[in-house]
Amino acid sequence: MINLELLKQAVMDSRDGITITDARRSDLPIIFANPAFERMTGYPLDRLVGHPCGIMRPAEDAAADAARTVLDDGDGCEATFHSRRRDGSRFWNEVSISPIYEADGTLTHYIGIHKDVTQRVLLERELRSKTRDLATANAELEKLVALDALTGIYNRRHFDERLAVLWEFAARNADPIALFFIDIDHFKHYNDAFGHPAGDRALVQVAQRLAEIFQRGSDVLARYGGEEFVVLASGMAREPAARFAQRLCERIEALELPNPEAPGARLTISVGHIVVTPKAGMRPAEALERADRALFEAKTSGRGRAVGAVEVA
Ligand SMILES: Nc1nc2c(ncn2[C@@H]2O[C@H](COP(=O)(O)OP(=O)(O)OP(=O)(O)O)[C@@H](O)[C@H]2O)c(=O)[nH]1
Numbered sequence: 001m002i003n004l005e006l007l008k009q010a011v012m013d014s015r016d017g018i019t020i021t022d023a024r025r026s027d028l029p030i031i032f033a034n035p036a037f038e039r040m041t042g043y044p045l046d047r048l049v050g051h052p053c054g055i056m057r058p059a060e061d062a063a064a065d066a067a068r069t070v071l072d073d074g075d076g077c078e079a080t081f082h083s084r085r086r087d088g089s090r091f092w093n094e095v096s097i098s099p100i101y102e103a104d105g106t107l108t109h110y111i112g113i114h115k116d117v118t119q120r121v122l123l124e125r126e127l128r129s130k131t132r133d134l135a136t137a138n139a140e141l142e143k144l145v146a147l148d149a150l151t152g153i154y155n156r157r158h159f160d161e162r163l164a165v166l167w168e169f170a171a172r173n174a175d176p177i178a179l180f181f182i183d184i185d186h187f188k189h190y191n192d193a194f195g196h197p198a199g200d201r202a203l204v205q206v207a208q209r210l211a212e213i214f215q216r217g218s219d220v221l222a223r224y225g226g227e228e229f230v231v232l233a234s235g236m237a238r239e240p241a242a243r244f245a246q247r248l249c250e251r252i253e254a255l256e257l258p259n260p261e262a263p264g265a266r267l268t269i270s271v272g273h274i275v276v277t278p279k280a281g282m283r284p285a286e287a288l289e290r291a292d293r294a295l296f297e298a299k300t301s302g303r304g305r306a307v308g309a310v311e312v313a
Pocket residue numbers: 150183184185186187188189191195196197198199200203225226227299303
C-alpha cells in the first residue's frame with residue numbers, strides 16, 4: 001500500500017490543479033484544492049473550500065451543462081471551461097473529472113484534475129484563423145491566376161486548361177464543341193489614333209460585350225493574346241455557331257467605337273469559328289488551328305466578318 005505521506009506530497013506538489021468536491025450536495029462544494037489550483041485561479045484555499053465549484057464561473061454554459069449531465073449519470077468527464085480567475089481575467093481550464101464511489105456504490109465525491117491550457121487554446125484559435133485567411137488568399141490567388149488583368153475575363157492559360165477538360169468530356173459524350181477566334185480589326189490604327197490607354201478601354205468594352213453574349217455557364221471566354229479573344233461553347237452545333245459568329249460581328253460594331261483609319265471608320269472584329277465533335281486521337285490544338293485559319297480567311301477577305309472552318313472529320 002502506498003505511503004499516505006507520499007500521496008499527500010504528490011497531491012500538494014502536483015503541477016496540475018487538483019480539487020475534490022462533495023457529490024452529495026447539488027451545488028458541489030469544494031472540500032479540497034491543492035496549491036496549483038490556488039495559483040491557477042488566484043483564490044486562496046479558504047475562499048475555495050465550502051464554495052460551489054462554480055466559483056470559477058464557467059463562461060460557456062453549454063460546456064458546463066454538458067459536463068453536469070455526464071456527471072449526473074455517474075460517469076467521469078473531460079471538458080474545457082473558459083473560466084475566470086479571482087482578478088476577473090479569463091483562462092481556459094481543461095478539467096478531467098472522475099467520480100468516487102463508496103463500497104456500497106454511493107457516489108460521494110468528484111476528483112478534478114485541472115490544467116491551464118490557455119496558451120494552447122489561443123494558439124489553436126490563431127492557427128484556425130490563419131488557416132482560414134490562407135484558404136481565402138489561396139482562392140483569391142487561384143482566381144487571379146485564371147484571369148486576364150486588363151479585362152477581367154479568363155486568360156489563355158485558363159482557357160487551354162478548360163479546353164483540355166471539356167474536350168475529353170465532349171469526346172466521351174459525342175457532343176459538339178464550337179470554338180471562336182475573335183480578333184479586333186486594325187487595332188493598331190485605334191491605338192495610333194486614340195492612344196494606348198484608350199486602346200485598353202476599348203479592349204475592356206469588347207470583352208464585356210462578348211461576356212454579355214456568351215452567358216452560359218459552360219461557355220468559356222478568354223483573352224487569348226493582345227487584341228485576340230477566344231470562346232468555347234460546349235454543345236453548340238454548326239448552324240447556331242455560324243449565327244453566333246455573325247451576331248458577334250454585329251454586336252461589336254454596334255458598340256460604335258470609332259476607328260477613323262479603318263474602312264467604315266468603326267471598330268470591328270473578324271471571327272473564325274469551327275464546330276468539332278472530338279474523337280479519339282484528335283487534339284484540341286488542331287481544332288484551334290483550324291479556327292485560327294478561318295480567322296485569317298475572314299481577315300484577308302475584308303475583315304468585319306465571320307468565316308466558318310470545315311468541320312474536322
Ligand atoms: N491598347 C492596347 N493595345 C494592344 C494590347 N495588346 C495588343 N495591342 C495592340 O494591338 C495591335 C495589333 O496590331 P496588329 O497585329 O498589326 O493587328 P491589327 O492592327 O489589329 O490589324 P488586323 O488584325 O490585321 O486587322 C498592336 O498595335 C498592339 O500594340 C493591349 O493590351 N492594349
